Structure formats: C-alpha cells, structure tokens
Amino acid sequence: MNASAIEVCAVTKDFAALRAVDGVDLAVDAGELFGLIGHNGAGKSTLFRMMLGLIAPSAGEIRVLGQSVHGDGFRDVRRKVGYLPENVVFYDNLTGIETLRFFARMKGADETECSGLLERVGLAAAAGRPVGQYSKGMRQRLGFAQALLGKPALLFLDEPTTGLDPEAIHEFYQAVQNLRAEGVTIILSSHILSEIQERVSRLAILRSGRLQATGSVHELREKMDLPLSMVLLLAEGAPLADIQRDLVAAGAEALQSDDTELKFSCARKSKMSVLAAVAALRETVRDVHVREPSLEDVYLGYTA
Amino acid sequence: MSLLPNIEFAPIRTMAAKEFRDRVRSRWVLAVAIVFAIFAMAIAYFGAAQQGAIGFRGLAYTIASLVSLVIYLIPLIALMLGFDAIVGERERGSLDLLLSMPITRSELLLGKFLGLAAALALPTLGGFGLVGGMIAWQGGWNALFHYGGFIFSTLLLGLAFLSIAVLISVLAKDRTRASGTAIAAWFFLVLIYDLLLLGALVATGGETGGETGAALFPVLLLLNPADVYRLLNIFSLEEVKTIYGLATVFPDSLANPALLGGVMTAWIVVPLGVAAWRFNKA
Structure with a gap:
C-alpha cells in the first residue's frame, strides 16, 4: 500500500505570462482517496490535466503508476487510468450503451463490461436511449461508468458530484468507497468542502498555483x-x-x-x-x- | 507524441467509426444524399430547358452544369461538416476525455477527419451515383467513365474543404468563431477569389502583365481548390472549355490531370498536416 500511485515533483506550468502551477510537490499513495481542493483558478484543473498527461509541465516531472505520462509508455498508463471530467457532455445521437462501447474500444477495454457498468450506475433501463434525452445527473452517471471501463487502478474525478441530487451524491460516494475497498486509488477535486471532508483519507489545498498544505483533515486542523x-x-x-x-x-x-x-x-x-x-x-x-x-x-x- | 512514429490504427478506426455513426444517426448523411440526388437529377434532365428542350442533352453539358452547382455546394457542406470537429468537442468538455484515452493527438485528428470524410463521401457517391446509372444508359460506358471522373474530383474537392474546416476547428477559440471563419473561407475561396483574379486580369489587359503576369495567373488558379476542381473537370471536356473565361489564360501544359490531382491532394494533406502540427502544440 506504500507505493506511490502519483508522484508530482517540483512541477510548474506557465501559460504565457501566467504561472498556473508553481513548484508543486505531491505524492498520492496507492489505495488512497485523495482530495484536491482550491478555489476557481487555483490550478486544480491544470494539475489534473498534467497528471493525466493532457498537457506537459513547463518544469518538473510527473509519474503515474510508476511511469511517465508522456513518452513511449503513455498508452499503457492511460489504459490503467479512469477519468471523469467536470460537466462532461457526450454525443447526443449515440445511446448510452453505444457511448460506453465507443470509449471501451478507445481504451482497449473489454466491451462486455459495458452492460454491467450501466447497471452499476443505475442506467440499465436507459441504455438504449440517446444520450441527448438524458438528464444532467444521468450524464454524470454515464461519465462515471465510462471512468470505470477497463477496471482502472487509478481514478481521476473532477468535481464528480456537480449536478447530482443529495441522494445521488450519497450513492456516488458509496460507489467510491466500494472501489477504494477494491484497492483503487482515487483522486478527486471538489469545491464542496463539507462533502469531501468526511470521505477523503488525505487532501491537498491549492492556492494561486501553490500547494498550501497536505495531510488528513485531522492533521490540517491540528496544524492550523x-x-x-x-x-x-x-x-x-x-x-x-x-x-x-x-x-x-x-x-x-x-x-x-x-x-x-x-x-x-x-x-x-x-x-x-x-x-x-x-x-x-x-x-x-x-x-x-x-x-x-x-x-x-x-x-x-x-x-x- | 510526435506526428508519425508509433501510430496505432485501432483508435483511429474507432474514432472514425464513431464520427461517421454520429452523422448518420443525425440524418445528416441522408439529407445531403437526397439534396445531391435531386440536384443531379434535375440538372441532368432539365439543365437544357433554357435552350428550349428537356431531357438528357449530352454528357459535357450535364457535367458542366453540375460542376457549376457543386463548386458552391460541396465546399459549403464540407465546411459545415468539419468546422466543429475539434472546437465542438472542446466546448462540450469531451476533448479532454478523448485525449485521456490511449490515443495521440494526431491519431484523434486523423480519425475525426476520416470519419467525417466517410460521412461526406457516402452521400456524394450515393446522390450523384444515382444519376450515373441514367448517364450510362443514355451515353454509354465512355460517358460513365467521364462521369466517374466528375464524381472522383468532387470527392477530392469535398475532402480539400473538409481539411480546411478541420484546420479552422483546431485554430478557433470557440464554435462561433469557427463557424464565422468557415463561412468567410467559403466566401473567399468560392466567390471572391475568382472575381479578384478576373478583375486583375481585366485591369492589366490580360497580356499587359507581361511574361510574369501570364505565368502568374495559372499559378494563382492552382492556389484555390475550387479553381483546381473546375480545371480538372473542364479540361477533360473539349466542348465546354470555352465556357469558362479564366480557362483561356490557363496553359495546356499545366492542364495535366496528374498535376491538378496532385495539387488537389496537397489541398487535402497540407491543411490537415498543419492542423495536426498545431493540435500537437496545444
């Protein structure tokens, strides 16, 4: 359990004159449920995107599951990683099951997983309906099912409960706890602090691109x-x-x-x-x- | 993540298949096919009505009439099809998700292009192909061969403008700007470019541009895919060559189908290549 799932070493990201992420060091252990919090523009999304290998850091290094997210091994890393972007909108003309099969094929995951995953997120009955007819909450569930394709070892969830009602939020975190029990490492960002404080094992606070503090909620309370x-x-x-x-x-x-x-x-x-x-x-x-x-x-x- | 090494075809195929299915499902493909079929049928049958006759009047005139329609229609349809390929995904929030898959940016772009190309090719072949049967029946196999050339060059024209559309889609900040740029590109390349060229030609008295002028105009025609398309079609048909004013300044030495086809291919490959380069830098 002590191996690092994510290692972020002295990472900086500049967009023209703007320094979005400034010298961040961070390690997330395998099996953790790790929270990333910060206000809008604090650098959360940029850090997320760098950890996913969507953009390259201006300086520093990121290793995910022991590998670089760029270079030759990138496909290998990405097959083991699940990602739920914030407010994802899928393709209106495809049905739920078609959407999931498309991402399964993209990821090289087993397409037979799809029906089970739709059932797991409570969308089995809507599997054959075009995603254009889905409610916001249903799309979010579909996004979650998508993130679970290929049985990822590491999950990135960006503001995962946006648009969900309280009951759905409860169910969502129950599913997250089950995954954690299966040994999946989960990193999630949220601005609803009360929602994640009971649930994460550790968290990091970002402000203006800098890491302000890292630790369990308890440790941060004591430190403050x-x-x-x-x-x-x-x-x-x-x-x-x-x-x-x-x-x-x-x-x-x-x-x-x-x-x-x-x-x-x-x-x-x-x-x-x-x-x-x-x-x-x-x-x-x-x-x-x-x-x-x-x-x-x-x-x-x-x-x- | 360089441009070509380690390219994998499975994610390209998956991306292309999704893009194609999305367009078929939205009835876009069917609608365009019907439009093409109706226009081709109407032009082939009624195209000569101005001369007081209806019915099939001969291949050269049918193709010439079709060319003057297609040259407006296909670029517009291709631009509308491709302008939101990337910027649309970005605005929808699904681009990051696609890029988090085991696919390179170049593979993603190529898959998108191929899927959209198939969505454009199917109605082009289907819509104009229907009329092909009538032409073969009326004009024989030789006519069908020429008509096949027309369809093939139409495909190339569509792909060239699709490639331009995908480039716009990579460069644009949002969908609104992308659609505006696409419309502007259509206006410039399809409507304004020839007018400017003709104006310049008339202003310089055609010949008075001297040798450099005479050499320059044909090259300028090659810089516009719509003009290349027109040249490809009229130079295969002696009877209609004289209909086009600009063709008279075009030397036969450059009117070589292989050269024109090569230029058209460059119009497909280069914008897509620039798009891939910019997309990789993002």
Missing part, C-alpha cells in the same frame, strides 16, 4: 490550531453567571448566550479542561454540542 466551538443547552433556571465564570476560568472564549443556550469557542489546548468544566455543571446543562473546525474553516485559514 483553529478553535473548536461548543454549544450548551441550559436547563431551566441555570445560574448563567456562575457557569460563564467557570467556563472562562477553564479557557472558554467569545461567549454568547440567551436564556436557553450558551455558545463559546475554545483553543484546542484548552479542550479537555473546558470539557471537564462542562461535566462539572451536571444537571444545569441539558445537552452539549462540540463542533470541530470544518474543512471550510481550515481551508479559509490556509487561503486567507
């Missing part, structure tokens, strides 16, 4: 040392002033309260002492909610 927030639901007649005094003594900050709730934040290093103070409040508190900083908070911390 962002405060946690807590909410206490107070019992009727709870002595608010006493409670506030005890919590501030334990390290709580930025307290806000009304009759039924007390909101505050605390630094990570005071988390345990504050929780001990909360526990000591006993029946004056009905419930307590602890919220870890979200990926949004971490992301904003890095890109601010």
